[in-house]
Amino acid sequence: MPYPGRRGGRSGPFQFPRSETPALGERRRQRVRNMRYQSTTDHQERSHRDGSPDICTTMRHLLHLFVAHLEPFDTAEAIVKALKPNLRPNEFCEQLHSIYKETKTRVKQALGSAHEMVLTVDLWSYRTEETYLTVACHFVDRLGYHKSHTLETTRCVDDPTAVNIVQQLLSIADIWGIKEKIHTLITAHMPNMKEALANTSWTYMPCFAHTLNLAIKEAMKGESAQVLLKKCRKVVRFFKSGTEAEKKLRELQSQLRFHQKELVQPADDGWLSSLTMLEQLDDQYQAMPIVLTQRSKNDMCLNEQELKELKNVVLALKTFRDATSMMKSKGFETISIVIPLLNKLMGKLRKQEGMLSSRLLAQCKTHFGDPNTNKLSLTAALDPRFKDDILTDVKSTNEMLIKDQQANARSRQTSSSDLSFEESLTMYLNHDSIPEGGDPLAWWRITGSKKFKDLSKIAVRKRGVVSTAIPLERAFEKDEMFRNRRKWLARGNLDMILFLNSNWLEV
Structure with missing residues (x-):
């Protein structure tokens, strides 16, 4: 007998209200729950058979860990294979290359939005037999934040002379589409770089950390110190x-x-x-x-x-x-x-006794000259942390600003008269400084851009120039492990691993 309430039964299309069939409703809901549970279970079983999201996520986390610590490629692959015995041939490499492509696309997008850049070059020996370049760029993005990205690590194609290195750098900058955006190049161990850049629009600046280390090394060559x-x-x-x-x-x-x-x-x-x-x-x-x-x-x-x-x-x-x-x-x-640091350093050395202090002071004068007349004093003056110690003469600073703008006509971003610069400088000098631990770039981004618009454009450009050719944690001999580890990375993966070491921020 047809069930009353189903279509075609004696009661026709009539159906009992839901409230009158609690047992039937509960059975249907239970069937739906069972179907969902079975579907989830089947999906999990298939995932673990075919390469589960959990395993893939774990692999990605492990890759990030290996890249961060510059672990050898074969070691990383062996550990991943132990976690996933059915690892397909080349699956590990494919995953790493996929991450590399994702990261490279993100970096290119970031570079595309930048207007002006600084290039740094780390020249280093690979297993004492080959010379390599690690090239990085630095800029202030459109939101006013300082950004640094390693672009490429490559072997010097010819003898590592300044001229050959410049040609290689121009080629790298062209490939990345940033050659016209670069205004300053910072390197170490390259004394002839300034002459090699004569036919370019780039300005040369030696690595501050390298120069400081060189001054200390020269001072400690004294016989009494060595004995x-x-x-x-x-x-x-x-x-x-x-x-x-x-x-x-x-x-x-x-x-x-x-x-x-x-x-x-x-x-x-x-x-x-x-x-x-x-x-x-x-x-x-x-x-x-x-x-x-x-x-x-x-x-x-x-x-x-x-x-x-x-x-x-x-x-x-x-x-x-x-x-x-x-x-x-x-x-x-x-x-x-740089200038505030040199002032502090040389001031203390003058008050100290001993042959080494005298030699260190002499070496600082040889390598850096008088900090008060150094061309970097303008950049220090535009830092609200140090302006009261540096910016004492508005007229001379204004002349430096105008001269700097004329020397960098390509970067001139203001149509204001020279008088407006002097007025802005006077207002800036009378404005309160910020603590030494403050963020000068954030200050120019928020306060300075509103009150000193013309100056802020120049200040942000200056703030984009870094002081060292390598990160500070390695600049003063604090990260020997990094230098040793990168020498033992396989040649074929060297560029990719060092690129991700710098740029892969997300797991």
């Missing part, structure tokens, strides 16, 4: 290599209630490594002569003059370390920091 360093290394090596000697030193320090710290052997000849060693030695030396004498190592004991010189060397090098700590940016710091 002292050699003897200090010998003392530290004696205690670090002799277990009994170090044990005796710790016992003696404990008896005398001296503070104990780990002695440090310098990892290289860099000044930061040497400073760390000398600081620890100076801090713990009081107990050392007793142990050295007991072991008939009297020749290692520092005399009164050497102890005094040790303290002077530590003080001088700490001055450089403290000064460079002003460059707190992770990545790249702009050149507006």
Whole structure:
């Protein structure tokens, strides 16, 4: 008998109201829930068989981790294969290349919206046998934020002379479509670069970190400093290599209630490594002569003059370390920091005693000249953190602004008269400064653009120029691991891995 309520039954098309058939409604809802559950289960099973989104996401996270730490390509592939045994041939490579293409498209879009750029070049040796260039660009985007992107890492096609490198850079800039947007080039280890750029519209600027490191290296070549360093290394090596000697030193320090710290052997000849060693030695030396004498190592004991010189060397090098700590940016710091940093650094060196301080001051003058007349003083004057220390003469600064605008006619963005510049400068000079820890680019983006419109265009352009050719975390010998790791990346993946290391921000 047909069910009453179904079409064709004795009751015709009549159907019971939902409220009158709770059992039937519940059965239908349960069937729908079961179908949905089965569909989800089947989808999950198919996903895990065919390469699940979870595995793909995990692979993407792992790739990001390997790229960030510059892990070898074969190591990364082996770990992914262990997580996904049925990994298709080339699937790992395809995933990485897909991410590379996505990231490259995003970077190209960002470059397309920029008006003016700065190019930096890191010249480095690949396994001591080949010279490579890592090229990056820097600019202030349309929202007023500073951006940095590694563009390419490539082998020098010819001898790494300044002329050959410029030709290679022009080719790279042309490929990326930014050659006409570049106004400044920053490099290290290339003394003839200024002459090589004579036929281009690019301005050359040496890497500040490299120049500063060079000044310290030259100053420490003095005979007295070298003799002292050699003897200090010998003392530290004696205690670090002799277990009994170090044990005796710790016992003696404990008896005398001296503070104990780990002695440090310098990892290289860099000044930061040497400073760390000398600081620890100076801090713990009081107990050392007793142990050295007991072991008939009297020749290692520092005399009164050497102890005094040790303290002077530590003080001088700490001055450089403290000064460079002003460059707190992770990545790249702009050149507006250079003149304030030099003023602070050279001012402290003048007050110090010791041969090294005198040599360091002389080297700073040789490499940088008088900070007050340095051409970078204009950039520092347009930084609201330092303007009160730099911008004291409106007329001379106005003349520098006009001269700078004439020298960079391509970037002239204002039709105002010269008088408006002087009026803006006067207002800017009388305006409150911002704290040293403030963001000058944000200040020009928000406050400066409203109150000093003409000046803000110049200031933002200047703020786009960075001070170093490499990120600050590597500029002062702080990231030796990065330099070592990139040398052991496979040639075929070198460009892609270093590109993603800089630009892949999203997982």
